[in-house]
Amino acid sequence: MAHIHLSIIEDEETVRESLADFLSAQADFVVHSVAESVETFLALQRGTSPEILLLDINLPGMSGLEGIHLIQKKHPNLDIIMLTSFEEEEHVFEALRRGAVGYLSKRSPLVMVREAIQTVAAGGSFMSPSIARHVVNFFRFRQRVNNPDVELTDRQKEILQGLVDGKSYKMIADACGITLETVRDHIKKIYKKLQINSKGELVSMILGNRL
Template identity: 45%
Template sequence: MESTVGIVEDNKKIRNLIQRYLDMEDEIACPVGVDSVEEMTEYLDEHPAPDIILMDIELPGMSGIKGIGLIKEEYPDIDIIMLTVYHDSHKIFNALRAGASGYLLKHTSLPEIKESILKLADGGAPMSPQIARKVINHFQENTPKKDSDSNLTPREHDIVNGLVDGLSYKMIADRYDISIDTVRAHIRNIYKKLHVNSKAEVIAKSLKGEI
């Protein structure tokens, strides 16, 4: 099934490059690219909403982080991936707290952007590895240590780290030299111990330092 993507990026060269690339891919259609949140909301008023929006943070008019809340309030089914040069912990955290489903840096290659879109459409939470690690470090440094009742095993913590790094089940299996069935069994146990029902919830708990 084809995923539709919109882009909010005020650098016209970057915007056009990404839009042309994505529009040439069989699995993706990219019908709209605009340079502000305000223009995107006008587009959404008149056209079918895309499945996913790639959005910068520093934009003319409303910031991308404020734009997440505005768009998600009216169109909760739209997933938003931040695509930005900013990698400081506060902006990352604020974007995720506002409702972003992923966070990529602008040096991410076009094929990696495509893979992130497909991963998100498949239920993942794409994030540049250095971003995921920075967020985890931020919470570990700023969250008081507390006893966890999750009782995750060391291997289950490994699996959680793989999910946070945006790896597929196969990639997690390859990283730790275990079978995909073993990964799935660990995932089921993790869900049960954390009382969650999705990878996104596991990742959110990890990013908040709750695991």
């Protein structure tokens, strides 16, 4: 069995230990390193790099958002999943704009964290129900300002609605009559459509979306 090598950056000790204990117990996971800050993570890394990183935003020293660039510069093949208590739209989209491939709330069940890691390891992107609601609102706003470049296909809308309704990727695949890999591919394409070209556009989108 191929193992997925993980690292965790989380400053809350109880959360950090809970994640490390749960993920270490999974047969296909290897917890590569655990750190309480971006600075510590970068200093710890020697030899083989992890494949996936769970990254918090609110950290001592450099924030998780600030650290994405440095982390990816040192580990260009590392996929980053944000795992944070911040669920506001600006944090979600800023993390995705900077290169994260998934965004989870710390309130997510551990089994969902496991599913997110497995999805990303398989080449997809992961989106939790709470984040899917933000994405739906974003595209509704875009439709109001008639920006065809970021419109969703009917299938992508169907998948997003399934996520909002709390369905798993497998349940969505079964309901739509498509494969699990196709669902993952659609989520990745939705994330690509969310890429914001400038901070100014991001701010405008957020402010406009709240009017």
